[in-house]
Amino acid sequence: MAATYESxxxxxxxxxxxxxxxxxxxxxxxxxxxxxAHQANAGEYxxxxxxxxxxxxxxxxxxxxxxxxxxxxxxxxxSQFIWSGTPxxxxxxxxxxxxxxxxxxxxxxxxxxxxxxxxxxxxxxILRGLWRGTATINTIRIYTxxxxxxxxxxxxxxxxxxxxx
Amino acid sequence: xxxxxxxxxxxxxxxxxxxxxxxxxxSGAASSYTFSSIPQTYKHLQLRITWQNAxxxxxxxxWFNGVNTGTSYANxxxxxxxxxxxxxxxxxxxxxxxxxxxxxxxxxxxxxKVGVLDILDYSSTVKNKTARLLWGADYNGAGMAALxxxxxxxxxxxxxxxxxPFSTSFGANTKIxxxxxxx
Numbered sequence: 001m002a003a004t005y006e007s008x009x010x011x012x013x014x015x016x017x018x019x020x021x022x023x024x025x026x027x028x029x030x031x032x033x034x035x036x037a038h039q040a041n042a043g044e045y046x047x048x049x050x051x052x053x054x055x056x057x058x059x060x061x062x063x064x065x066x067x068x069x070x071x072x073x074x075x076x077x078x079s080q081f082i083w084s085g086t087p088x089x090x091x092x093x094x095x096x097x098x099x100x101x102x103x104x105x106x107x108x109x110x111x112x113x114x115x116x117x118x119x120x121x122x123x124x125x126i127l128r129g130l131w132r133g134t135a136t137i138n139t140i141r142i143y144t145x146x147x148x149x150x151x152x153x154x155x156x157x158x159x160x161x162x163x164x165x
Numbered sequence: 166x167x168x169x170x171x172x173x174x175x176x177x178x179x180x181x182x183x184x185x186x187x188x189x190x191x192s193g194a195a196s197s198y199t200f201s202s203i204p205q206t207y208k209h210l211q212l213r214i215t216w217q218n219a220x221x222x223x224x225x226x227x228w229f230n231g232v233n234t235g236t237s238y239a240n241x242x243x244x245x246x247x248x249x250x251x252x253x254x255x256x257x258x259x260x261x262x263x264x265x266x267x268x269x270x271x272x273x274x275x276x277x278k279v280g281v282l283d284i285l286d287y288s289s290t291v292k293n294k295t296a297r298l299l300w301g302a303d304y305n306g307a308g309m310a311a312l313x314x315x316x317x318x319x320x321x322x323x324x325x326x327x328x329x330p331f332s333t334s335f336g337a338n339t340k341i342x343x344x345x346x347x348x
Contacts, residue, residue: 003183004185004186004187004344005184005185005344030213030340030342031213031342059303059304059305059306059308060303061245061246061247061248061303061308061309061310062245062310063243063244063245063251063310063311064245070251070253071245071249071251072245072246072247072248072249072250072251072310073245073248073249074246074247074248074308076305076306077305099213099279099281099299101213101214101215101277101279102215102277102279102340105215105338107217107338108217108275108276108277108338109275109276109277111215111276111277111278111279111301111302111303112279112301113279113280113281113299113300113301113310115299115312126243126245126299126301126310126311126312127301127310128301128302128303128308128309128310129301129303130276130303130304130305130308132305134275162185162213162344163187164187164190164213164340164342164344165187165188165189165190165342
């Protein structure tokens, strides 16, 4: 039986490059799962774009807990996803798993849902996101919110494809 | 020459083969979906949901083994919508599991609700059944992110799972895919 849940690619931070990009993503799967173990300087959130789109086509929100405080947030008409509250500080690694459903379906915009935990900020949260594009996602760029700050060598990102029957 | 930041786009990581298998996919316009005669050869089940409606609907019902009356279900939810609007709640003694509620009735043809539903130890005949649903929807101005759990008070193995929108029907581009995970 062909693999249903398959690793597409793995990339590691090199300590000098400010982003990691998955390109030429095959369109043959149903969903994508992006697992990120990330570390940079403290306060470096994950920013993310699909297909190089820099227009205001992104919106997102989250709900979570930070120590004893629960919270929810929302942002609209953004030029990228900014998954705030996801810093991986020096010496600590933060973990986030993104589920990107129906990434190659042209009938609707692309929705994603995610879980993340970050001991450096004592935070755990659930993320939702929408990219208002109907094109197949063939590129995912993940970069630090600080722009020129590099992902450390302790950063690992793996992209999986899930194929439905 | 590789472009800086593009790393190993064709280099595989650990390949998971054989432990996560696609069982069945249901899609298209319908008043409800039912996965029946689920094989009992896996350890856990996962259903991946992309729900698109032609008209907005507030939430959906899920039930197991055809049981959608009585008091066999309980559920808890942590959810957040707009900034500063978070909530947690639970219900017990329910006839079926009501979930994926966003309160905005904003589901539409281009803004799908998505979710990942895990049912652990579904084939056990000595345990009640627990399910977890991570789901979200974003409408660029409204939306919901949530984590929910449900209890199905039955030690029967789960052989079917049913889904039904609260008041409408699944749109033509809705898809729910069932996977089995081997232990």
